[in-house]
Amino acid sequence: MEYRVASVSSLIVYFGDRIEDEISGRVLSLYEQLKSMGLEGIVEIIPSYTTLYIEFDLFKYSHDSLFDLIKSLRVEMPNRSESDKIIEIPVYYGIEVGIDLDRVAKAHTISIDEVIKIHTDAIYRVHTIGFCAGFAYMGRVDKKIATPRLATPRSLVPKGSVAIANEQCAVYPMDTPGGWNILGRTPVEMFDISLKNFSYLKPGDAVKFVPIDKDEYLSLGGKI
Amino acid sequence: MSGLLVEKPGILSLIEDAGRIGYGDIGVCQSGTADRYSAVWANRLLFNDPDSAVLEMLIGNVSLISQVDTAIALTGAESTLKINGQERSRWRSHRIKKGDRIDISAAKKGLRSYLSVAGGFGTQEMLGSRSVTPKDKLGDRIAEGDLLPCSSCTDHIPSAVPQRYIPDFLDVLTLRVAAGYQYDEFSSDAIELFFDSPYEVTTATDRMGCRLQGEAVRFDGEIISEPISYGAVQIPSDGQPIVLLNERQTIGGYPKIGSVIPMDCYRLAQARPGTTVAFQEIPVVEAAKITKDLYMFMQNRTIC
Numbered sequence: 442m443e444y445r446v447a448s449v450s451s452l453i454v455y456f457g458d459r460i461e462d463e464i465s466g467r468v469l470s471l472y473e474q475l476k477s478m479g480l481e482g483i484v485e486i487i488p489s490y491t492t493l494y495i496e497f498d499l500f501k502y503s504h505d506s507l508f509d510l511i512k513s514l515r516v517e518m519p520n521r522s523e524s525d526k527i528i529e530i531p532v533y534y535g536i537e538v539g540i541d542l543d544r545v546a547k548a549h550t551i552s553i554d555e556v557i558k559i560h561t562d563a564i565y566r567v568h569t570i571g572f573c574a575g576f577a578y579m580g581r582v583d584k585k586i587a588t589p590r591l592a593t594p595r596s597l598v599p600k601g602s603v604a605i606a607n608e609q610c611a612v613y614p615m616d617t618p619g620g621w622n623i624l625g626r627t628p629v630e631m632f633d634i635s636l637k638n639f640s641y642l643k644p645g646d647a648v649k650f651v652p653i654d655k656d657e658y659l660s661l662g663g664k665i
Numbered sequence: 666m667s668g669l670l671v672e673k674p675g676i677l678s679l680i681e682d683a684g685r686i687g688y689g690d691i692g693v694c695q696s697g698t699a700d701r702y703s704a705v706w707a708n709r710l711l712f713n714d715p716d717s718a719v720l721e722m723l724i725g726n727v728s729l730i731s732q733v734d735t736a737i738a739l740t741g742a743e744s745t746l747k748i749n750g751q752e753r754s755r756w757r758s759h760r761i762k763k764g765d766r767i768d769i770s771a772a773k774k775g776l777r778s779y780l781s782v783a784g785g786f787g788t789q790e791m792l793g794s795r796s797v798t799p800k801d802k803l804g805d806r807i808a809e810g811d812l813l814p815c816s817s818c819t820d821h822i823p824s825a826v827p828q829r830y831i832p833d834f835l836d837v838l839t840l841r842v843a844a845g846y847q848y849d850e851f852s853s854d855a856i857e858l859f860f861d862s863p864y865e866v867t868t869a870t871d872r873m874g875c876r877l878q879g880e881a882v883r884f885d886g887e888i889i890s891e892p893i894s895y896g897a898v899q900i901p902s903d904g905q906p907i908v909l910l911n912e913r914q915t916i917g918g919y920p921k922i923g924s925v926i927p928m929d930c931y932r933l934a935q936a937r938p939g940t941t942v943a944f945q946e947i948p949v950v951e952a953a954k955i956t957k958d959l960y961m962f963m964q965n966r967t968i969c
Contacts, residue, residue: 445845446924447845447892448895448896448923450953451924453846460889472690484686485690486689489892500960571692571890571915571916571917572692572916573692573801574694575692632802639688644690
């Protein structure tokens with residue numbers, strides 16, 4: 442674990458140089474620990490795949506004093522797989538909303554049903570949230586369906602779209618431009634300031650996608 | 666609540682305060698006033714909390730009709746302020762009567778002007794801030810017919826910012842950089858080139874970041890997406906630096922040389938396309954001292 446200066450009032454801790462569950466797990470442990478401590482003078486704590494970014498009040502910390510504090514914490518690996526509550530996200534995998542299902546299936550010479558089964562069998566971990574509010578980057582998508590981003594992003598990806606890019610997946614929390622492969626759509630609000638924690642997902646969450654049919658999707662408020 | 670009625674909204678006028686701090690982990694960008702120095706003065710002139718919500722206007726061209734007795738101040742870019750058709754000074758507070766018309770012309774120098782009202786604009790707080798961030802669907806730009814809420818104030822004593830604190834909008838800007846992030850992974854030639862070459866502000870400049878043009882800075886290799894600080898100097902694959910500002914995304918995958926200190930980010934947010942900028946490396950300890958002095962000044966300074 443080493444740190445570098447990010448800006449005059451922030452530092453970034455590096456845990457490794459590869460996208461790996463073990464490294465991300467250590468990042469998320471420190472993130473959760475610091476977040477729960479609620480230290481005065483720490484104003485932003487943002488995890489990514491291999492890094493943890495911490496912004497601080499210049500009048501309370503310096504880069505060195507903050508890193509000394511971090512080093513003094515015992516970062517323990519929580520035993521996640523047993524105890525974790527899995528957050529389920531219902532998804533309608535119809536071809537009218539999952540507009541890339543067919544392409545992804547053909548690229549891997551499997552059927553659309555197999556794509557859906559592989560996508561819904563896995564449990565995903567939220568590694569980081571970015572791009573826009575509530576956009577959770579989740580890993581890992583099975584190599585059997587992993588598909589690169591579109592060469593030309595679409596100017597509009599509908600809100601709720603469930604999509605993959607290489608070995609990552611995400612749900613678009615709002616209408617935005619985007620280049621990920623769209624497999625389906627969820628009626629769940631991913632980002633809304635009326636939600637308890639504003640974002641449906643937070644870093645470290647375990648997620649499973651659950652297939653629903655069109656009627657259920659519509660009855661849950663989904664839009665076509 | 667009464668307020669100021671928008672008759673002409675201008676190109677991009679947003680209610681902003683010090684920004685939305687502490688939600689970066691759920692992808693919410695900080696946003697906030699792009700030239701906080703000017704915004705703080707606009708508030709101090711009205712004896713508001715220094716980071717109260719103000720109206721940030723890109724270029725200007727805004728007209729408002731007051732539906733309340735209040736007081737206002739205009740700082741930032743060099744627009745002309747007119748109250749009921751009569752020109753009034755910027756960097757100074759003015760009493761306003763119900764029915765008064767406020768016109769802010771297109772700026773001749775600088776990019777963003779700041780209009781404050783007594784007590785600050787009372788728009789809806791979202792996640793602890795009134796800053797509007799269209800990209801996160803947290804509020805939207807003002808539109809014709811909007812009422813910008815503010816309370817009544819009839820006992821304001823007008824005040825002015827001393828001339829020495831009013832910024833100039835220079836054609837050549839020096840941006841002080843605290844080295845950081847991938848600094849050590851750039852070649853010494855690339856670092857030297859970056860700090861020795863002039864860059865020009867391009868038209869691809871907004872609240873998210875300022876894209877510059879000049880000598881291309883090389884970086885070999887790739888980095889894994891990581892969180893981005895305010896002022897971070899990002900080097901994309903074409904080698905043309907981008908200084909990331911208030912509406913930057915929370916994470917990004919380009920290498921960064923370090924971060925421009927806040928005071929110089931405020932100045933950069935006022936720099937028009939064509940402005941020449943030069944980067945200057947300063948030690949982190951010195952950057953911290955300059956920034957602490959600035960924050961003390963902005964928070965505590967009383968009006969002379």
